[in-house]
Amino acid sequence: MDWFAFLFFIEVTIGGLLSGVMYALVAIGFVLIYKTSGVLNFAQGAMVLFAALTFVSLTEQGLPFLAALAITAAVMALLGLTIERAVLRPLANRSPMTLFMATLGLAYVIEGAAQLIWGTAVHRLDLGISNEPFILGGIFISTFDLIAALIAGVMVAALTAFFRFTRTGLAFRAVADDQFAALAVGLRLDRIWAAVWTAAGVVALVAGLLWGARLGVQFALSLVVLKALPVLVLGGFDSVLGAIVAGLLIGATEKLAEVYIGPVFGGGIEGWFAYAVALIVLLVRPTGLFGQKLVERY
């Protein structure tokens, strides 16, 4: 491999790692909810779409950035509360699969409602982050992706600190560990679930803004869920760290495969390649890289 080919390889890898962070960003929303309520929330992608559409429509009405951000966060919190009250509470104590299918229905409702309220047009979202790549030692790196990765990093650090050092975080972990025991020591399950769904809504907002700025705010945003699922499977549904590591791994292998293996098949393999990687790893480690052993006990 000559020097330029090597540089190109590094460039592709870095680009892949950075887009992997974007996948992880969506995956973290899933992990939050799965950890505390055992629900695989398929509607996370729809929430990303809903948040981005609400934000972009508000700014198009002339609202300043921060005001739109605050209002959208409030709307996402309201959405989380509504979901807890209307869907989760009536389904308490039902099988995880039932809850999963309910979130499938929820995804349809949120996607439909978001587009019914705000329209189906594609919106441009400019966060004021430069799209110019900068050059480091002969390697092109996208500024936008780098800043997005930084934001994601800050969010993960904040979430980890929150889970580890605050009382609410402790309560979250207690619920994740054992719902009945948590109830027995007097934790309010309904409040905790509402808080978790609100937090997932805020994560969806951040993911929605960054993805929206990249792809344009449109229906396709809700399909980022399909990029996040293999990341989740690979990292384990209940691990924030797993989501990050798996996101990086899948982002990098996907980009490398696209560039080096894709041409053999005539391209377009990114739709399923991540799933293939996840499956191969799962055949060796059925609970993913960082998932708890014994996900379901029989």
Added chain:
Amino acid sequence: MTFVADNPLATPLTRHLPLAAGLLLAFVAVPAFASDYVIEAILLPFLALSLAGLGLNLLTGYTGQVSLGSAAFMAVGAFAAFNLEHRIDWLPLPVSILLAGLTAAAVGLVFGLPSLRLRGFYLAVSTLAAQFFVQWALTKFGWFSNYSASGIISAPSLHVFGISLDGTAGRYLFALSTTALITLFVHRLVISPIGANLIAVRDNETAARVIGVPVLRTKLAVFALSSAIIGIAGAIWAFAYLRTVEPAGFNLDRSFQILFIVIIGGLATVRGAFLGAALIVIFPLLLSRFTGLAFDGVADAGVLKLIERIFFGAVIIAFLIAEPNGLSAILSRITRRFTR
């Protein structure tokens, strides 16, 4: 379960009377009296989706393995049937349909392999691999669609033993007889000891293994059988209903639609697939008819699609909360009230 009620007074004749009447109606009265519109817009998609729902119900309802990749197997069935009909012209239609089912079964077997190691969500997500891989392969490799430039191919003309089935009634009878035969087979299967094995695997794998159910073999066999049925449903969808074969029609939304049919109709029931499919097919038609009357054509097709989406999402949630056993359980309650 679909066990016939244990009524000692019920003779085989009275027990099977409603079924016989229904079949007579479907096979004789419908082709004779139903308008082309009813057959083309309602009955043909209804039959194909019912069959697909039936196949998925074997896997998800009876054996407890959630699959999000049903549409992929429909696509495999449709494309296999097309290629068999196109490349081997002496092959009779029923044989190509059967072989298409076998092809789908083989593909299903491959994508069922993860079920040996994975459970629950991990398995559900891994079935998405089938969805994306199959759709990609069918669009990427021109051989599958006979190098058609648009990727959309029209279905071949249908005939069995020299009789043409290209007319509306012919295609309807073709779809109906296939569906009826497979439904009978599935019904016999689920009331047999094998059906009990499936439910044992669903309810408790370890216990099933203890009482001697070959769990791994059962899972793989169900993946193959369910894929075969869904594949045949795909062939009917493409040949009898749409008259075109294209990968884009077998997307993730179609997979979810089939899963919704099973949930709405009733998990682990044979008739559930038919009830669920009826609702899924008829509701959009009612909705467009109703809004057409109410708003006089103001609501455009895009808005209708969104309303439809919200409705089906809400219906799924409502059923899961209020009636997890689906329309089938509601129907049981109604018939019990009338027969008492």
